[in-house]
Amino acid sequence: EAQVTQNPRYLITVTGKKLTVTCSQNMNHEYMSWYRQDPGLGLRQIYYSMNVEVTDKGDVPEGYKVSRKEKRNFPLILESPSPNQTSLYFCASSSFRESNYGYTFGSGTRLTVV
Amino acid sequence: GENVEQHPSTLSVQEGDSAVIKCTYSDSASNYFPWYKQELGKRPQLIIDIRSNVGEKKDQRIAVTLNKTAKHFSLHITETQPEDSAVYFCAALSWAAGNKLTFGGGTRVLVKP
Numbered sequence: 001e002a003q004v005t006q007n008p009r010y011l012i013t014v015t016g017k018k019l020t021v022t023c024s025q026n027m028n029h030e031y032m033s034w035y036r037q038d039p040g041l042g043l044r045q046i047y048y049s050m051n052v053e054v055t056d057k058g059d060v061p062e063g064y065k066v067s068r069k070e071k072r073n074f075p076l077i078l079e080s081p082s083p084n085q086t087s088l089y090f091c092a093s094s095s096f097r098e099s100n101y102g103y104t105f106g107s108g109t110r111l112t113v114v
Numbered sequence: 115g116e117n118v119e120q121h122p123s124t125l126s127v128q129e130g131d132s133a134v135i136k137c138t139y140s141d142s143a144s145n146y147f148p149w150y151k152q153e154l155g156k157r158p159q160l161i162i163d164i165r166s167n168v169g170e171k172k173d174q175r176i177a178v179t180l181n182k183t184a185k186h187f188s189l190h191i192t193e194t195q196p197e198d199s200a201v202y203f204c205a206a207l208s209w210a211a212g213n214k215l216t217f218g219g220g221t222r223v224l225v226k227p
Contacts, residue, residue: 031213043158043203043217050212058214059115090157096213102148103215105157 002027006091006106013081013113021076021109023091031094032074033058033103034066036087043090049074081113116141118206120218128226133191135221137204140185144206147180147187148215152201161202162189194225 033048045058049068065077091106117140145166150158
């Protein structure tokens with residue numbers, strides 16, 4: 001089944017404790033992206049990657065890091081989480097080659113930083 | 115960069131009536147316009163999309179229209195049902211901007227039985 005898999009689904013952590021949210025897709029998509037979703041603010045892009053070893057900042061990159069060492073994986077790293085990073089996070093992927101540019105989203109990770 | 119505005123932010127309709135959500139975008143280079151439905155606690159799911167070379171597209175009870183000149187597009191849901199209750203997001207994508215998808219703020223639709 002074609003899918004984007006995020007882990008964990010839920011995470012409660014303390015301020016300053018480094019964490020990684022994993023994202024993996026099995027569709028051979030070139031493009032992957034991270035979004036955060038906050039009430040009243042919709043979905044905002046954090047980082048994106050157009051292919052292996054190619055990453056770039058989205059609209060709200062502060063406090064986040066990403067890497068794209070393999071085509072299928074695109075982890076989101078919070079080196080020193082803060083309470084304002086409490087949010088619902090979605091990973092998404094898409095292809096430049098398919099007949100549509102639709103994004104496939106992961107199930108989401110609800111992060112709480114206390 | 116692209117800016118997408120979506121209205122209304124909430125919409126309450128009676129079951130069987132139609133619902134219309136409108137979006138405007140700012141970047142004339144945007145060429146792909148999807149609509150996503152998000153149920154509570156779940157991921158956004160693509161329900162319909164339209165490309166810039168098409169003015170209208172329909173899929174059963176949902177349809178999308180695009181006016182490139184005015185830079186606006188709309189989602190139309192006919193014969194609404196309680197299961198249509200969700201948050202709907204419009205989005206715009208520009209190939210020239212690196213395939214970035216910019217979302218509108220969302221519309222919470224409530225269909226009252």
